[in-house]
Amino acid sequence: MVKEFKHIQTAHCENGVATSLLRYHGLDFMTEPLVFGMGSGIFYIHIPFLVISGGPAISYRTMPGWIFSRASKALGVKVHREKFRSETEAKNYLDQKIKEGVPVGCQVSVYNLSYLPPEYRFHFNAHNLIVYGKENGNYLVSDPVMENVTLLSEEDMMKVRFAKGPLAPKGHIYFPENVQAVSKELLRKGIIKGIKRNSRDMLYVPGNIAGVAGIKYTSKKIRQWRDKLGPRKAGLFLGQIVRMQEEIGTGGGGFRFLYAAFLEQAATHLQEDKLIGISEEFTKAGDMWRQSAVQMGRIYKGRTNNNQKDFEVCADLLLEISDIEKQAFKKLFKMKLG
């Protein structure tokens, strides 16, 4: 008897695949914020000198794949992963899993995802979706960012699984194995570990380009952009920050609202009211990220008739955000939990 697969829409693709697959395997209590928090998903990094699609390389979250791996490990779940050299082998493996009635996660490029609007289809190789069946030669796809399930032809599926370039998926396929019941104690431990690891990463990652220090770094760069790049290109750079921060998949405010939602759920699981207060601080950080996006939007909408003062306002906001997040993570790092 094959269990029916249920599509769940989430903000972020990796959280979504993880949440859906874990729930499918009986862990009904899993939610997107829990996966994100247990996987220590929040992060910040601004990689210097690297220019991606005409803008700065900035990320508001941890490395692709880590969230699911960490959250599963905390729950005692093993994630089986396969990558392939041969496209035929990759196809056969996927078809076999479908035949066995096992929904699987696939890493894909969005460039050839025909069901997405063309405006969103760049060569981004770290998108995730679930394949849960096949009908008339089309794969049945549950893409967590979509409201409903979709279809993908065999040809397109091959293209997206074997896209090339940075983070090339190489047919990467994954699914949880031997999922056992999770005790309340194990869940609590996983939540605490997720919080502690995330606070440590944001506060104490070495160097000045990542964690709360990385936000300061971006702030410093923004002050220099207009002189260095000229008003037009500087505007495009700000646009890229906003896209990384607010585009599909972040839940708004560069994942900060999602993290605030996690802390709220953590407060219930750990019966620790103090976490609600810190959740509020992340809501504030998220609101300020949104505010900075509005400010940046004013600059790039005007294209060339912006002035240095506008850039300074954005930079100042980021400094303030860096400080709010620093204080919040310090409290989390020190807090006695469990």
Next chain:
Amino acid sequence: MKKEDVPQDKSALEGITRDVCYVKNSDGTYTTDLSTGWEVKKDALDNAWEDIKERVEEARKAVAKGEKSPVYYFMELKLMDLTILSGYTGYWKFNIKRHFKPSVFQSLSEEKYKKYAKTFEISVDELKNFKG
């Protein structure tokens, strides 16, 4: 962000999907809501596409003037860069840069034309005969 503040602006997502946002309920707890789009985001995406279109147009002009080969134009048209193109073709970036030169492009092997044409999802004729 409060639930009542979730932006419902027009965007490219219209008719395809909506965006999940984590927002505060009136009782102060978190919930999710769907957004059709946000103008601030749309402007950023529109700008990025305008920039791409300008780059493609410049590439087209460069081919028309005989400064660059069609490989360069189609790379820009397909939103690729040297790293991605190198990934698809298996050629080193250094060699691809040479293929950008019209004189070098003229004398490429049939196999290389085929590889590029396949990568750009066009025919060999379209690739070879693109004049800008």
